[in-house]
Amino acid sequence: SAAADALRDDGADLVVALSHLGSGDDELVARCDVDLVLGGHVHAERDDVVDGVPIVRPGANGHVVWEVRVAADRIETVRHRTAEYRPDAELVAALEGRVDAAGLDExxxxxxxxxxxxxxxxxxxxxxxxxxxxxxxxxxxxxxxxxxxxxxxxxxxxxxxxxxxxxxxxxxxxxxxxxxxxxxxxxxxxxxxxxxxxxxxxxxxxxxxxxxxxxxxxxxxxxxxxxxxxxxxxxxxxxxxxxxxxxxxxxxxxxxxxxxxxxxxxxxxxxxxxxxxxxxxxxxxxxxxxxxxxxxxxxxxxx
Structure with missing residues (x-):
């Protein structure tokens, strides 16, 4: 709460909490003056609004990425499934090479x-x-x-x-x-x-x-x-x-x-x-x- 208040005092237009609290995000919103919570820890997805504050949690293992669009009068969230995008071929090849070299595919x-x-x-x-x-x-x-x-x-x-x-x-x-x-x-x-x-x-x-x-x-x-x-x-x-x-x-x-x-x-x-x-x-x-x-x-x- 003190950190959020200090940011407001310094003139911040938007205060975003990067959280690893899981189900504790609701309490975070109740106790801290923030505009947005980017959550984690719990692997279930969440896209919710609590007391006017959006709470977004992407789940686990990179299957979903949430895009947050901030406008002067609103905050919007857009869900993207990573499976719908083509992976970078060079990155895939590099990862597969490291897995093979480590013997992890045995x-x-x-x-x-x-x-x-x-x-x-x-x-x-x-x-x-x-x-x-x-x-x-x-x-x-x-x-x-x-x-x-x-x-x-x-x-x-x-x-x-x-x-x-x-x-x-x-x-x-x-x-x-x-x-x-x-x-x-x-x-x-x-x-x-x-x-x-x-x-x-x-x-x-x-x-x-x-x-x-x-x-x-x-x-x-x-x-x-x-x-x-x-x-x-x-x-x-x-x-x-x-x-x-x-x-x-x-x-x-x-x-x-x-x-x-x-x-x-x-x-x-x-x-x-x-x-x-x-x-x-x-x-x-x-x-x-x-x-x-x-x-x-x-x-x-x-x-």
């Missing part, structure tokens, strides 16, 4: 059915691709539980039936190490309790944020809490100790699973997507939806 395994990785699928609850990633983490480390945050899975076209190294890099394209956290049962239950996005500072209120391996979570949407949890097929013991394989990022972030911190670090392994590639070569990269996440509510029962 086929690591094949699956019978492609895996959906759309944000609507990944953030809705248990899904095949989330299970496969969590399985790979647990396999690579020998941990009791594999944990992958939904926000760390990048959306895009379905993965498979041929799975390349590039596919796996695109799923978790971060140079983050896979780590193992040593936690108590109480701490693990608290982490599971942060899996739904109602209290999260980004995303949508009904997003599901945790994909797991070696565990099962039963969540009550009406009570907004975990009602049952299992590890290795046994009820989670609050007094026991468990190991959790996840991204190094989650040990530093306080937004998603704050119960697991840097203080719980018990070991460090390879980069996330390197672990996925090794898993794909040696085991394969596929998973079924098998009831690892169960979401209950009275409204679901009525449906």
């Amino acid at each position: 086929v690591l395994c094949r699956i019978d059915r492609p895996m959906d990785r759309a944000e609507e699928t990944v953030a809705a609850g248990e899904c095949r691709v989330g299970n496969a990633i969590a399985d790979a983490y647990r396999w690579a480390t020998g941990a009791d539980v594999g944990l992958q945050n939904s926000g760390g899975i990048r959306s895009g076209p379905p993965v498979g039936p041929e799975i390349t190294h590039a596919d796996l890099v695109s799923l978790v394209p971060f140079e983050e190490h896979l780590v193992v956290a040593d936690v108590t049962g109480t701490e693990l239950l608290a982490a599971f309790g942060a899996a739904r996005g109602a209290e999260m500072g980004f995303g949508e209120p009904d997003w599901w944020h945790a994909h797991v391996s070696g565990a099962r979570i039963v969540w009550d949407d009406d009570r907004n809490e975990v009602v049952e949890a299992f590890v290795g097929g046994e009820p989670l013991d609050p007094e026991a100790r468990y190991t959790v394989a996840t991204s190094d990022y989650l040990l530093h972030s306080t937004q998603e699973f704050p119960a697991i911190t840097q203080a719980h670090r018990g070991g460090e392994f390879e980069i996330q997507h390197d672990a996925l590639a090794r898993y794909a070569r040696e085991v394969g990269f596929d998973a079924a939806v098998e009831g690892r996440i169960e979401r209950r509510s009275a409204s679901r029962a009525d449906d």
Whole structure:
């Protein structure tokens, strides 16, 4: 708010907020004197007006570009689908050459059915691709539980039936190490309790944020809490100790699973997507939806 006010005081005719707040853009408009918000973070598109302020968000992966036209008395937005434009041939050739040189086009395994990785699928609850990633983490480390945050899975076209190294890099394209956290049962239950996005500072209120391996979570949407949890097929013991394989990022972030911190670090392994590639070569990269996440509510029962 202070920055926007300072720009107004300096004579700015138009104040534009470049945001990475996702669903927090509405609050930004309420708190700051801005004329336009160019949003991000959440991968769902948005073209909306809140209290007279346009909010534009292009989605993910460059599929859409929004053109903003500013006139003296209005702001207009125009949507462009990049697929309708011809890519630059020299740029395409240069990119393909780099992918080939890095060995990213190597086929690591094949699956019978492609895996959906759309944000609507990944953030809705248990899904095949989330299970496969969590399985790979647990396999690579020998941990009791594999944990992958939904926000760390990048959306895009379905993965498979041929799975390349590039596919796996695109799923978790971060140079983050896979780590193992040593936690108590109480701490693990608290982490599971942060899996739904109602209290999260980004995303949508009904997003599901945790994909797991070696565990099962039963969540009550009406009570907004975990009602049952299992590890290795046994009820989670609050007094026991468990190991959790996840991204190094989650040990530093306080937004998603704050119960697991840097203080719980018990070991460090390879980069996330390197672990996925090794898993794909040696085991394969596929998973079924098998009831690892169960979401209950009275409204679901009525449906």
